[in-house]
Amino acid sequence: MNETPPSLLELRPYLLSKTGKAARNRVAERLAERDLRLWHMAVLAALVDFGPHVQRELASRLAIDRSDVVKVVDDLAVAGLVDRARDADDRRRVTVTPTPASRSVLAEIQSDTRNVQEDLLAPLTEDERTQLEDMLRRVYAHINHEADGQRPSR
Amino acid sequence: MNETPPSLLELRPYLLSKTGKAARNRVAERLAERDLRLWHMAVLAALVDFGPHVQRELASRLAIDRSDVVKVVDDLAVAGLVDRARDADDRRRVTVTPTPASRSVLAEIQSDTRNVQEDLLAPLTEDERTQLEDMLRRVYAHINHEADGQRPSR
């Protein structure tokens, strides 16, 4: 009686969407314990991986509206997870820099996320997980590429 | 410069969530052309696959709040995609029945969704898509099973 309609399950976008949402929710739960949301994680990752960014750069790298970047960065600054500083060369710009706390918090988040993964992908073997990742990376690259073509660098 | 932070890409839940969201959005776009949303599709699928349901059954099958079922069914009824009728045996219940229109609209939606799939999964070979589906089905079953254990049949 609680069986999912086969008409839905045979639709791969539906499966992707459902499992994706489950993944999203679980990660979000962990982040919430630290009063963070997904964008906070993304911004931290960008800063730790690529170093300081001007806000405009964060917006374009993460494909997020620039006015939303402001809010996310603001939260992070209040939490002491980033430093903001006016650019000396171009005083319109604000450079966002990771702090030591960024790195450690990001590391913790990553570890949380790996736990989520362990739970979520439990039915898959190690090989399958790698395969899944490989496929998803390609799909991800594909959709990002498409998006770039359509939205000409807002 | 627009490269996604590797710290994120190495997290499989992140990849799942992102690709899932892309899938979700694209399907939702197509549905929107018919003034439908995802839940409408799910309800139609349940009705066409398993026949008439009492609303309570829809809620439990689809894991949606029963008060939300009312609204979704209401929309579908207005659009002529379902019939509602008080159950003669138990007049508290309302039985929701698919109409001929249900079947054809669901078929169209499925075809739309297959187009979305074609687009979304373009980088994957046919074999890989099958593999992906297989893995996602297992993950989906796994998370549903977990959810059942936790939420005792609301």
Added chain:
DNA sequence: CCGAATAATGGGTCCACACCTATTATTTGC
């Protein structure tokens, strides 16, 4: 040097979704 472009920001809107409560009609169990 002045007008146009650019960066950040504040202050919104809108949407889908999840969730919750109270009420009404009806049925069931004792």
Added chain:
DNA sequence: GCAAATAATAGGTGTGGACCCATTATTCGG
């Protein structure tokens, strides 16, 4: 027969996310 349980329903709430516009400060281009 009556209290408790059940089904549907109306009418909320809160949240995250996406998006949009006007304003201010600053720089750039001609």
